[in-house]
Amino acid sequence: MRRTGDSCHTHSLHAMSRLRVPRLIPTCMRLTCKAPGLLTVVVAICTAGSPAYAQAVGHATVQAPAHARELAPGVTYRQRDDPRGPWRLHILHVDLRRTELKLQAMRALDSLRGRERTSQMVQRATAAGARVLAAVNADFFDVLTGENENNQVIDGEWWKGLKVTDSPYDSYDNVHAQLALDMRGRPTIDRFILDGTAWSRSGMLPILSVNAKLSTAMEGTTLYTPRFGATTPHDPSGDSTRVAIEAPLTAAGARGDTLLFVRHGALVFTTGSAIPPDGAVLAAHGARAAAVKALAEGDTVRVLLSTLPRLLGYGPPRVLVGGWPRLLQDGVNVARDAATLEGTISRNAEARHPRTAIGYAKNSRTLWLVTVDGRSAASVGMTLVELAEVMRTLGAWEALNFDGGGSTTMVIDGTVVNTPTDASGERPVGNALLLVQTPTLR
Numbered sequence: 001m002r003r004t005g006d007s008c009h010t011h012s013l014h015a016m017s018r019l020r021v022p023r024l025i026p027t028c029m030r031l032t033c034k035a036p037g038l039l040t041v042v043v044a045i046c047t048a049g050s051p052a053y054a055q056a057v058g059h060a061t062v063q064a065p066a067h068a069r070e071l072a073p074g075v076t077y078r079q080r081d082d083p084r085g086p087w088r089l090h091i092l093h094v095d096l097r098r099t100e101l102k103l104q105a106m107r108a109l110d111s112l113r114g115r116e117r118t119s120q121m122v123q124r125a126t127a128a129g130a131r132v133l134a135a136v137n138a139d140f141f142d143v144l145t146g147e148n149e150n151n152q153v154i155d156g157e158w159w160k161g162l163k164v165t166d167s168p169y170d171s172y173d174n175v176h177a178q179l180a181l182d183m184r185g186r187p188t189i190d191r192f193i194l195d196g197t198a199w200s201r202s203g204m205l206p207i208l209s210v211n212a213k214l215s216t217a218m219e220g221t222t223l224y225t226p227r228f229g230a231t232t233p234h235d236p237s238g239d240s241t242r243v244a245i246e247a248p249l250t251a252a253g254a255r256g257d258t259l260l261f262v263r264h265g266a267l268v269f270t271t272g273s274a275i276p277p278d279g280a281v282l283a284a285h286g287a288r289a290a291a292v293k294a295l296a297e298g299d300t301v302r303v304l305l306s307t308l309p310r311l312l313g314y315g316p317p318r319v320l321v322g323g324w325p326r327l328l329q330d331g332v333n334v335a336r337d338a339a340t341l342e343g344t345i346s347r348n349a350e351a352r353h354p355r356t357a358i359g360y361a362k363n364s365r366t367l368w369l370v371t372v373d374g375r376s377a378a379s380v381g382m383t384l385v386e387l388a389e390v391m392r393t394l395g396a397w398e399a400l401n402f403d404g405g406g407s408t409t410m411v412i413d414g415t416v417v418n419t420p421t422d423a424s425g426e427r428p429v430g431n432a433l434l435l436v437q438t439p440t441l442r
Helices: 118-127 286-293 335-342 384-394
Strands: 029-033 041-045 052-057 060-072 075-082 087-095 101-107 131-137 152-154 157-160 178-181 187-190 193-200 203-207 220-224 244-255 258-263 279-285 300-308 319-322 326-329 355-360 366-372 398-401 410-412 431-437
Touching: 060 131, 075 131, 087 410, 101 118, 101 152, 101 319, 118 131, 118 410, 118 431, 131 355, 131 366, 187 398, 193 220, 203 220, 203 279, 203 286, 220 286, 244 286, 244 300, 279 286, 326 335, 326 355, 326 384, 335 384, 355 384, 366 384, 384 398
Parallel strands: none
Antiparallel strands: 029 041, 041 052, 052 060, 060 075, 075 087, 087 366, 101 431, 131 410, 131 431, 152 157, 152 319, 178 187, 178 319, 193 203, 193 300, 220 279, 244 258, 244 279, 258 300, 326 398, 355 366, 355 398
16 A cells, blocks of 8 residues: 545535535525425525534425634634534635735654644744644645655745656656745645756756656656655666766855756766765756766856746646545536546546535635534535535635545644544644744734
């Protein structure tokens, strides 16, 4: 077993669940819905700020409490019980117009590999002086190593960069949807790939991956930083005839979004060389090796790491974390197409599991973090189609599924509020997304 593999959607729902519940509206009202072959259903709908919301079962309206509390100005947490599943949801509502609120990614153990509970990451951030209001688990990860499968950018630093998602469970190799936050904190969900380039006086060289194992393709280039470890990996191909070369680089600052390095030290005509603690290694094989070999001692190497598609107008991402798959696109539930679009597998997508999701409004001013409890009589979990409908009903225009199952965790004010399903309790995961309140300037 390599990955958590608990998460992910359904092809069809019961006729009752196809009756869409309208989005929350300013006043309470009663709606009577009639459909051929179905009972008349009376639904009471109240405002998001109401202490209760209603769901219908036959002719009876069942009131379910929505335990809500304000964590800070612009941040509200509420628990909702929905008898239709039954489902227990934990919903965090965030006003992104509040400049003191900041979403930040955090890696387990502050390392590219390893696993740690979401609540422990919150504790570490708090001990370092952060005011963490809430947190959820994030990307899928290798259950043995803890390494996340998708691109990872934390505070503008590329920890991992890929052209294709590093997943063994797709029905076909592809790029998974990911959440990006630009330097202003504005969210975007898309299928981002690394767009990396190195320039020197000898020419331009594409960087195909960052801190990932050297490709076994005909030719390739990788940038290794100290985040990867003390040394680069050995060539996994086992092909002793393949030309490989690694050039040590010393960091020399930055110019805007461009990283500056100086080629310093002996070239290594193999793999598994030392990574300078104050620099990086540019590794290449095949025809690309000649371009790295042409780098002379003392040459300046300029490196730009960004994404395709680009974050329009705001440069490279400040945060980039992955999920699988996209739930909403332009307000449309696309979860039914996830097997075609992102290679989801049926035992995850079309079965009911605990879930974690993120979504934001069309105007990017409101964001929701949601977890759904599962695998119990109190809450059975959701398919991806059901989860997408929840996000749409809340008001999300774009939404993304994070890792779920035993990984699903929501921490509010330092306390785990959902019910993790592992027998041992909260599961150690690869990374988390934290909502932090920064001091306001007066």
